[in-house]
Structures are given as C-alpha cells and as structure tokens.
Amino acid sequence: MAGSTTAERGERQQESSGPPPVRRLRVRRLRVIIILAVAFVLVSAGSVWLLYGSQWLRVERVSVSGTDVLTQKQVREAAAVPVGSPLISVDTDAIEARLRRKLPRIDAVDVTRSWPHGIGLKVTERTPVLLVQKGGKFVEVDDEGVRFATVSQAPKGVPALELTLTQPGSRAASLRRFGESRLVREAVRVAGDIPAAVARATRSVKVRSYDDISLELNDGRTVAWGGAEAGAAKARTLIALMKAAPDARHFDVSAPTAPVSSGS
Incomplete structure (x- = not known):
C-alpha cells in the first residue's frame, strides 16, 4: 500500500496542532467563574465585617451646629445618637424625628454621617415674629403661625x-367665621410685612x-x-408716610393708595 502523501500528512499535523477540545475550554471557564465568585464572596464578607463588625467605623462623636437659643447639649440629648454603634447602621431619619418631637424650636435639621467616626447635626431654629402672653409667660409664634416655645422673658x-375678639357685632362674627387660628395666621402675615x-x-x-x-409702637x-392683603404695598406706603409726616401720631395704610396720617 502506498504511504501517505505529503498533503495528507500536513492536514493531520494541522488538526493535531489546532484549538483545544471544547471540554477543556469549558473546564477553564468554570475555574475562572469559581475564582471570581470566591473573590466576590470574600470581598463582600470583608466589607460587611468592616462596616458592621469591626471597631474602625463606629460612632465616637456627635457634632452640633446652627444653635442659637438651644444649647448643643440639649440637641445631643434629644437626638440620642447611639454612640458605639456601627456608623452605617445609624437611623438618621429616626434621629431627625426625635429632634423635631422633643425640641419644637427646631424648624429644620440635617443629620449626616461624617466618616469614619462622626454624626453631624445641623439645626435651624424657628424665629419668633409674635408673642402671645399666657399668664406671666410668653408663647413664641413663628412666621408659619406655629406656637413652638414658652419663655419666661419676652425676646x-x-x-x-393681642386678640380683642370678645366684643359683640362684627368682631365676634369674625371669630366665629374664621376661628382664632386663622386670625393668628393673619396677624403673622402682617408681622412679616412690617418694615424692619x-x-x-x-x-x-x-x-x-x-x-x-393695627400696630402699636413703643412711643405710643x-x-x-x-387686613393682611397687599402687605408689601402697605409697608412701602407706611415708610413714605412716616417720612412725610414725622410728627404724626396715627397712620392709616389700610387703603395703601389713599393713606392718612393725623395727630401731632
């Protein structure tokens, strides 16, 4: 029998030196997948331990900023931040809710994590625009009509x-129609529009x-x-009227297009 030709021997050599079998490729791919999966599990476990189990990222300090009337100690005590707990597990929403509930003087609060060991509490206090006398004390009312604090000394x-609504006629009717809360809000609107x-x-x-x-000034x-409407126009008119009649004792800007001053 004749031997293999040169062409046949070349074809066999090319087949023997070709790509590895499919099975070998599958084994290699499976090994890579297993290695990547193990690496992912190890990294994830390490991250979880670092955030929750280690002593490196735990709450050690609570900083407070933005206080005016309140003290930093009052804010820290009301916040009740769990010092020593993992920083990642601190419930910032719960801290904000506690501060608003326990300290009504707080209008807004921003609770932030300060890695690696801190919690920051930035508060904004309510500012009183009116005072309601109650016994020998004063209730502070902010620009939203919220009665947020009772103090012994008027700021x-x-x-x-002053609500003088007990008289008969239109005043009593106004109280029945609008209610005391609505009338207080109207007074707050006026207070916010009074020129500085x-x-x-x-x-x-x-x-x-x-x-x-109406307004009563310190000098009588x-x-x-x-009403509370057209407050900006009334404020401008009042400033102009006071400049035009510096000796007047009474100013009427209820109709800002037709103001009146009287007395001297």
Whole structure:
C-alpha cells in the first residue's frame, strides 16, 4: 500500500496542532467563574465585617451646629445618637424625628454621617415674629403661625399679639367665621410685612377682626393696617408716610393708595 502523501500528512499535523477540545475550554471557564465568585464572596464578607463588625467605623462623636437659643447639649440629648454603634447602621431619619418631637424650636435639621467616626447635626431654629402672653409667660409664634416655645422673658424686638375678639357685632362674627387660628395666621402675615425699622419699634399687633389689624409702637404711635392683603404695598406706603409726616401720631395704610396720617 502506498504511504501517505505529503498533503495528507500536513492536514493531520494541522488538526493535531489546532484549538483545544471544547471540554477543556469549558473546564477553564468554570475555574475562572469559581475564582471570581470566591473573590466576590470574600470581598463582600470583608466589607460587611468592616462596616458592621469591626471597631474602625463606629460612632465616637456627635457634632452640633446652627444653635442659637438651644444649647448643643440639649440637641445631643434629644437626638440620642447611639454612640458605639456601627456608623452605617445609624437611623438618621429616626434621629431627625426625635429632634423635631422633643425640641419644637427646631424648624429644620440635617443629620449626616461624617466618616469614619462622626454624626453631624445641623439645626435651624424657628424665629419668633409674635408673642402671645399666657399668664406671666410668653408663647413664641413663628412666621408659619406655629406656637413652638414658652419663655419666661419676652425676646427683644418681637411684638406681642393681642386678640380683642370678645366684643359683640362684627368682631365676634369674625371669630366665629374664621376661628382664632386663622386670625393668628393673619396677624403673622402682617408681622412679616412690617418694615424692619418699624418692626423693631413695634410693641404689639392688635387683631380686632379679620380686616381690622393695627400696630402699636413703643412711643405710643399707632398704625391702622387693615387686613393682611397687599402687605408689601402697605409697608412701602407706611415708610413714605412716616417720612412725610414725622410728627404724626396715627397712620392709616389700610387703603395703601389713599393713606392718612393725623395727630401731632
């Protein structure tokens, strides 16, 4: 029998030196997958241990900023941050809720993690725009009409709110129609629109009815403001009127397009 030709021998050599069998490729791929899976598990386990089990990333300090009337100690105690706990597990929403519940003076609070060992509490306190006298103390009311604190001494530069709604007629009708809370909010709107220079000298904001609100200044001068609408226009008119009649004792800006001043 004739031997193999040169061409046949070349074909056999090419087949023997070709790519590895499919089975060998599958084994190699499986090994790579197993190695990657093990590496992933080890990295994940290490991360979990680092965040939850180690002593490296735990709460060690609580910093407080933004306080004015409140003290940092009061804020820390109300926040009740679990010092010593893993930083990642601290419930920042629960801390915020506790602060708002225990300290109504707080208007807003930002609770942040400060890696690797801190919790930051940045608070914004409510600012009183009116005071409601209650017995020998004063209830502070902010620009949203929220009564947030009772203090024994009236803060300087904050006018008192006087509700004189017990008289018959339209005043009593105003109270029945709008309710005391609504009338307080109207007074708050007026207090927010009073020009800064006048606000510092305002002793009280008096509410007789929904559309009969007036100001009494420290020197005895009075301002008839009317309702809470058109507050910006009334503020501009009042400043101009006071400059035009510096000796007047009474100013009426209830109709800002037709203001009146009187007395001397």
